[in-house]
Amino acid sequence: MIEVNNLHKSFIDKKDKKNTVKALDGLSFTAKDGEITGILGPNGAGKTTCLRTLYGLLSADEGDVTVDGIEVAENPLAARAKLGIFPDKFGLYERLTAYEQIDYFASIHGMTGASKKQAIEQVLKDLDMEELAHRKTVGFSQGQRMKVTLAQSLVHQPQNFVLDEPTRGLDVMSTRILRNHLAKFKAKGHCILFSSHVMQEVAALCDRVIIVANGKLAAQGTPQELCDLAGEEHLEDAFVKLIGSDEGVAA
């Protein structure tokens, strides 16, 4: 379970105080176990800043984030151990093979010996990538890269799984693999939080949607609830109405 509580964060320009950007302005939400929670928001709404605070990379000016009850700001390493992270821009170590890369992240999460080996074999099988495993990742297609990244973030079976715009640049097949995997993960009772721009995907996949605008919570609920709330038939229209402008959709 991930709880975000009254998060404030400003980026202060040291040279020009007027140039201060308020990225988060009292954002609060909860992502529950056994649910897929989607964060929707226009570009610059504070999604990435929120997630980076959640990873413990940035420290909030005010408010706190807890992962399974562990305060991120106080104990980032313990909180990160409970997280599986699928980052915004996923790069690979191109001189390592897929197996070595997954092994690397498994070891960082403290796995060793036979249990590590078994976990890696399992995740390779789940993602149907045994053939890729011993190839160097240089020259992998976008879909293959996604699989490696997914495998490395799930190899330690994290209770909480955070994805930052995971379907960007993926084709239909890869998106389906990802979706199926998320659904399986949810069924096992894990907590999944993911940010996205793609309305259909959010509508199809998420149990609850959180709409963020200007660093604040604009609305939350099931996709259907949000449509009802805005009095619109499609989530996209509801989204535009709820954030109160057309800006961001065009971007």
Added chain:
Amino acid sequence: MISSNFNAHMNQLKALILKEYREAFRDKRALMVALMMAFLAPIMIMVMSKIMIEKLVDEPPIYIKFTGAEFAPKLMSHLADNNLLNFVDVPEDEKNTWQQRNITIEIPQDYASDMAAGKTIKLHLQADFTDKAVKPPVRRINNAVREFSLSIGYKRLLLRGVDIRLLNPVKLIEQDTAKPDATFMLISMMLGIYLMLAAFMSGLSVAIDSSAGERERNVLEMLLCQPVSTLKIVLAKLIGASTIAVIGVVLVLVLTSLSVGFVDLTKIGATFSLDLSTAAVLLLLLLPICFFASACQLFVAFQTKSFKEAQSTVGMLIGIPAFVPFVVSMMDDRPEWLNWLPIAGQSMIIENIFKGLEVNWLAVFATSSVTIAITVALVLALAKKLKSEKVVMALS
């Protein structure tokens, strides 16, 4: 509990280091740079010393016009041993020169009989003694003839049962306190600078690649989000880069000591040979430098905005190991604190080793400690910096 905790930390660090090694040793370009430095070293040393030795110590042949050479075959062969040759054998291209210098020696007809009778034989050496070009040959002829004459004289006395030491009641032993030959100084200075450069250059591309390179390939953010302390990340990267640097330095030392064996440095007044113990001392001196260099490079590369910027900025760091020893060796009054500084301290010790002086172990210890202390400070500072928001914001 504590030991299992420690094991967990070690396992994590081991995985981090293993990954750095895998990446470094699979990076053919980076390895080539490291090895190139090493393979160029012996070639440079060989070529430079060969040229200099030839210039300095070679006794060029001197061609003398002999008359009556056939009367004194033993004298002729002694002179030939000293590269004093008969004009009849002069090669075509030097014929004019020696014709002009016109050095003649006249050997009398009754050389053999006078020798047998123990009479003094008079050889006549004729040349224009005011001619500068003639002076060194004349000196060499003079020495050679005196040597020949003395050796016969000694034998005669020995045969009569006289201790030849009686002929030398006073003996002058010359000890040259002048600084070693300037050219030799140049070679040893260059070797010193070269070793420093090897320490800095060899790990360079690995250091840049594992810091700025990883950030550019979007893998650093992922790593920073993992449950691993930034100190471990920095340590792993430092160990990766400095291992390559150490390999580079060891290769330079091994190949140089092998190649020095082929040139006789003693001919130019060099008082050192790069034997095993000297090489070991040099390695001991350079090990902290390897770590220091990699720490500097990582520190700078992590602060730059892009891979390109990292390459050019870290490239400037290379100037330090080349510049500092040069300046230090030019200084006449060296302030005491210079001994303590990294690079400056080591380069002075290396200079002394090449001069053949005793190794000052206290200085070795002092400069190594300071170098290691600075390295540790750099690592801690970098680990702290990687936690800062500024570095995180620079990720994208």
